[in-house]
Amino acid sequence: MKTRICLIFFLFISLFYFSFNMHIFPITLYIEDIRLERFSNDFGINLAEPIIVLEAISLEEFTELTQLPYSYYSGALIVKRNNYYVVTLPFKILHKNNIFYDTLIHEFMHYHLEKYFHFSEEEQERIISKFVKGEFS
Ligand SMILES: [Zn+2]
Structure with missing residues (x-):
C-alpha cells in the first residue's frame, strides 16, 4: 500500500514538473551483482524489496532533484516523509563513465542501512565502500 501511494506521488510530480525516468529495482531494473549479494x-537484507530509482534525464535535473552538485555526485538516496528513493544521473552518463553498477549498488546499500539500521552517514560510507570495492570481511 505504501509503495502504491509513493508511486502515485512520484507520477504526479513527474507529470507536472520533472521528466525523469522511473525504475523499480528489481522489477523493472534488474541488477545482479555479487557485491550486493554479499552485502x-x-x-x-531482502534484495526483493522494491526500491524506486529516479533516473534524471539531465545533469541539471539531477541537481534539482537532489540539491547536490552533479559534478561530484552520481547518485543519492532521498528520504522524504518516510518515502525512500534513489536518484541517479542519466544512465547513459553512468555507463559512459563506467560507474553504472557501482552507483546503483552504492545507493541500494544506503537504502537498506538508512531504513533498517542506525549507522551514521560516515559509518555507512565506510561499510559501503568496503563492499563496493569488494573488500569483504
Ligand atoms: Zn554514499
Whole structure:
C-alpha cells in the first residue's frame, strides 16, 4: 500500500514538473551483482524489496532533484516523509563513465542501512565502500 501511494506521488510530480525516468529495482531494473549479494547476506537484507530509482534525464535535473552538485555526485538516496528513493544521473552518463553498477549498488546499500539500521552517514560510507570495492570481511 505504501509503495502504491509513493508511486502515485512520484507520477504526479513527474507529470507536472520533472521528466525523469522511473525504475523499480528489481522489477523493472534488474541488477545482479555479487557485491550486493554479499552485502545482503552479511546484513540479512531482502534484495526483493522494491526500491524506486529516479533516473534524471539531465545533469541539471539531477541537481534539482537532489540539491547536490552533479559534478561530484552520481547518485543519492532521498528520504522524504518516510518515502525512500534513489536518484541517479542519466544512465547513459553512468555507463559512459563506467560507474553504472557501482552507483546503483552504492545507493541500494544506503537504502537498506538508512531504513533498517542506525549507522551514521560516515559509518555507512565506510561499510559501503568496503563492499563496493569488494573488500569483504
Ligand atoms: Zn554514499
